Amino acid sequence: MRVHIADHPLITHKLTVLRDKNTPSPVFRQLVEELVTLLAYEATRDVRVEKIVVETPVTSADGVRLSRPRPIIIPILRAGLGMLDGIVKLLPTAEVGFLGIKRNEETLQPFTYANRLPDDLTNRQVFIIDPMLATGGTLIDSINYVFERGATDVTAICLLGAPEGLAAVEAHVHGKDVKVVLGALDEKLNEHGYIVPGLGDAGDRLYGLAE
Secondary structure, three states: OEEEEOOOHHHHHHHHHHHOOOOOHHHHHHHHHHHHHHHHHHHOOOOOEEEEEEEOOOOEEEEEEEOOOOOEEEEEEOOOHHHHHHHHOOOOOOEEOEEEEEEOOOOOOEEEEEEEOOOOOOOOEEEEEOOEEOOOHHHHHHHHHHHHOOOOEEEEEEEEEOHHHHHHHHHHOOOOEEEEEEEEEOOEEOOOOOEEOOOOOHHHHHHOOOO
8 A cells, every 4th residue: 555645834724723722613615625726736646648639729739637537526425515515626637536434433433324326436536535434435435435335546635644544554554556645634532433533523624513
């Protein structure tokens, strides 16, 4: 598994504002979108392209375009929806699927409650977006889900991660083509499975409390 942890002052600045408990939801949403665009730049470094020739007003020029089949972006509901616009800006022709995975707050184990994905993901580059890589359970389930459908090239983009979750994912996907891009790697998980120092519940801060 390949891991990229961002090292850029703008990303650190925006994450600092996200962490602040006094940051209002509208600002939080805007910053999430901006951060994902910055992280997606690195995440798409190996996006598949094919060579083409185009005609400029002066002459012909060699270039590239995204290869087919197009990449697919999969936000993990519901917090992952807040990241979608940020990556679609860079990959406007990508297909978008949805995967609903929720964590049981007592057992900390994830369970899948919804999916809107193609049955066959063979030869598709998959980009999974989820703000928090905490215990790793949600991301592991997501990766399993897409690999079962034929995917072999998966990149996950998360704003924050914990060492415990990253280690769990790495142990699970050993030998597979998986890349994880993080805005920052935080200190640890607390007894409730929350990232420390973290930023709280990303879904609640994006959209308000869900009863």
